Amino acid sequence: MKLIICAGPPTCGKTTVLKQVTNKLLAQGRRVAYLKEDVQFAEEATMFSEEFGIPSKAAYSGEICPDHSHVLILKEAVEWAEKNQADIFIVETAGLCLRCAPYVEGGFAICVLEVTSGMNLPRKIGPMLTLADIAVVTKIDLVSQAEREVFRMNLTEVAPIPVIETDALHGINIDRIVREVEKSPEIKQPMVLRGNPPLAVCTICAGKKEIGWENHFGVVRTLESDPFYQGE
Amino acid sequence: MSGIFPFSRNNEPSSLTLEDVHSVTLLGGHGKVGQKETVTEVKFEMGNVVSIVGPTGSGKTALINDIELFANANTPTGRRMLINGATPPEELMDDPSKNPIALITQHTNFLSDLPVDVFLRMHAKIRRAHEHETIVEETLDFANQLTGEPIIQENSMTELSGGQTRALLIADAVIIGNSPILLLDEIENAGIHRGRALELLRNYQKIFVFVTHDPRIALLSDFRIVMSRGAMEKIIYPDEEEAIIIDRIGKLDDLMLRFRKRLWEGERLSEKNLGGDLSALLSSSKETLS
Ligand SMILES: Nc1nc2c(ncn2[C@@H]2O[C@H](COP(=O)(O)OP(=O)(O)OP(=O)(O)O)[C@@H](O)[C@H]2O)c(=O)[nH]1
Ligand SMILES: [Zn+2]
Ligand SMILES: [Zn+2]
Numbered sequence: 001m002k003l004i005i006c007a008g009p010p011t012c013g014k015t016t017v018l019k020q021v022t023n024k025l026l027a028q029g030r031r032v033a034y035l036k037e038d039v040q041f042a043e044e045a046t047m048f049s050e051e052f053g054i055p056s057k058a059a060y061s062g063e064i065c066p067d068h069s070h071v072l073i074l075k076e077a078v079e080w081a082e083k084n085q086a087d088i089f090i091v092e093t094a095g096l097c098l099r100c101a102p103y104v105e106g107g108f109a110i111c112v113l114e115v116t117s118g119m120n121l122p123r124k125i126g127p128m129l130t131l132a133d134i135a136v137v138t139k140i141d142l143v144s145q146a147e148r149e150v151f152r153m154n155l156t157e158v159a160p161i162p163v164i165e166t167d168a169l170h171g172i173n174i175d176r177i178v179r180e181v182e183k184s185p186e187i188k189q190p191m192v193l194r195g196n197p198p199l200a201v202c203t204i205c206a207g208k209k210e211i212g213w214e215n216h217f218g219v220v221r222t223l224e225s226d227p228f229y230q231g232e
Numbered sequence: 233m234s235g236i237f238p239f240s241r242n243n244e245p246s247s248l249t250l251e252d253v254h255s256v257t258l259l260g261g262h263g264k265v266g267q268k269e270t271v272t273e274v275k276f277e278m279g280n281v282v283s284i285v286g287p288t289g290s291g292k293t294a295l296i297n298d299i300e301l302f303a304n305a306n307t308p309t310g311r312r313m314l315i316n317g318a319t320p321p322e323e324l325m326d327d328p329s330k331n332p333i334a335l336i337t338q339h340t341n342f343l344s345d346l347p348v349d350v351f352l353r354m355h356a357k358i359r360r361a362h363e364h365e366t367i368v369e370e371t372l373d374f375a376n377q378l379t380g381e382p383i384i385q386e387n388s389m390t391e392l393s394g395g396q397t398r399a400l401l402i403a404d405a406v407i408i409g410n411s412p413i414l415l416l417d418e419i420e421n422a423g424i425h426r427g428r429a430l431e432l433l434r435n436y437q438k439i440f441v442f443v444t445h446d447p448r449i450a451l452l453s454d455f456r457i458v459m460s461r462g463a464m465e466k467i468i469y470p471d472e473e474e475a476i477i478i479d480r481i482g483k484l485d486d487l488m489l490r491f492r493k494r495l496w497e498g499e500r501l502s503e504k505n506l507g508g509d510l511s512a513l514l515s516s517s518k519e520t521l522s
Contacts, residue, residue, distance in 0.1 A: 118344075142339055144336075144341065144401050144404070145411075147344055150354060162326075170297075172297070
């Protein structure tokens with residue numbers, strides 16, 4: 001089974017892109033499963049199961065940082081997709097924390113960015129962009145070619161990865177994404193995160209509100225110290 | 233100044249610059265109800281100005297999308313697009329600075345709030361056109377001939393009006409982008425001076441394809457493609473009679489523009505000023521007919 005992990009800032013067009021991709025994959029006879037990870041509400045999974053009749057699931061991170069939650073649940077999610085006989089498992093992550101990247105080794109990583117969010121956006125995004133296999137740039141129908149070129153230059157300066165531009169609403173250039181997905185390897189266990197993002201499971205993420213490191217467990221730091229581990 | 237790109241799908245070491253593009257061909261597919269297109273092939277050559285006409289929903293935009301997408305029987309219309317008579321490599325679409333096609337629609341916008349000249353210089357740099365010192369001035373000058381409201385170079389891009397934006401988009405694509413093929417989707421609503429625009433654009437050896445509802449643009453084109461139910465129905469070349477008629481339509485159009493200007497300037501329209509303009513129009517059409 002292939003594991004496709006897709007991340008990107010809110011409303012950048014992840015779902016729109018993934019729907020177009022799913023549509024094409026299904027037309028080629030692929031069996032697709034879909035997981036949407038979000039903070040507290042997402043209707044995408046219902047949308048995918050109703051529109052495509054494929055196994056779809058939503059996972060809410062609730063109190064936990066969505067990226068931490070992702071790390072905790074992904075293994076079982078992959079098992080779920082395999083049990084459902086998927087040969088391509090698409091995971092759409094919430095991508096709220098710009099310092100984390102949800103991608104795993106051996107999976108295929110898509111970072112979606114909307115060109116309408118300003119020409120300097122690529123410079124503001126860390127591992128979510130730099131650790132991805134491809135960048136998909138959406139909403140190109142709304143901006144000038146000149147700005148597309150500037151956006152693209154800023155992007156490839158930060159991350160020298162293939163860039164596919166799309167008007168996802170009209171399904172333009174989706175074939176190219178599908179081809180990249182088809183080329184991606186089969187996932188192998190055990191899965192390991194690609195990067196070393198600040199993914200320490202901390203009590204802050206778990207909802208403990210007290211200010212001050214002495215109130216927390218996990219990886220902590222003082223104002224002047226480097227991070228250290230506190231707890232069992 | 234322009235990108236170099238490989239030109240065949242079977243990895244032959246041939247290459248082609250943007251300047252080498254000399255024609256685009258569309259091979260017909262099918263319309264909305266699956267009917268085969270009457271027009272099976274249409275060729276656009278460098279220097280051509282072409283209009284796509286037909287009622288709303290007749291498939292005009294889909295047609296230019298096919299060109300923009302290098303359709304290869306993989307779009308809903310099943311059409312194929314060729315450059316210089318051959319299937320272009322899809323890789324051309326990868327990098328907009330190597331793509332020979334620029335599409336400008338009513339929705340295309342500038343979002344950056346940089347000053348106009350700073351932005352244009354930035355774009356010129358990406359296109360390596362900045363060695364050409366006056367390129368920004370030329371681009372602005374060209375844009376200002378297209379629109380009635382001059383663009384100040386210190387203005388921020390987002391302050392530009394609809395007409396100024398459209399004019400600058402075209403000027404940027406023509407001059408800095410050096411795109412050999414420009415697709416313009418219903419830009420007539422944006423306050424561009426159409427008669428003048430066509431005259432100016434004809435000075436550049438490019439392919440201009442207009443999706444348009446404007447009779448003036450349609451009649452001033454080298455030929456027009458008539459769309460119906462998603463299919464290319466007919467290709468019409470203007471004849472001598474149309475050449476006379478376009479002259480009258482141009483005058484009629486200018487007349488409307490003069491009336492509009494008067495309204496803008498707070499004037500009242502009267503039988504008198506209306507009458508003068510109308511009779512000037514009528515007498516001129518008699519001349520051309522006789
Ligand atoms: N014009 C245009 N609109 C787009 C494009 N892609 C997505 N949209 C629109 O952008 C909005 C957000 O798209 P979604 O696909 O829901 O974005 P998302 O990243 O999945 O959003 P969340 O999962 O809620 O973070 C929707 O209204 C889409 O219709 C595009 O390429 N062009
Ligand atoms: Zn996080
Ligand atoms: Zn945390």
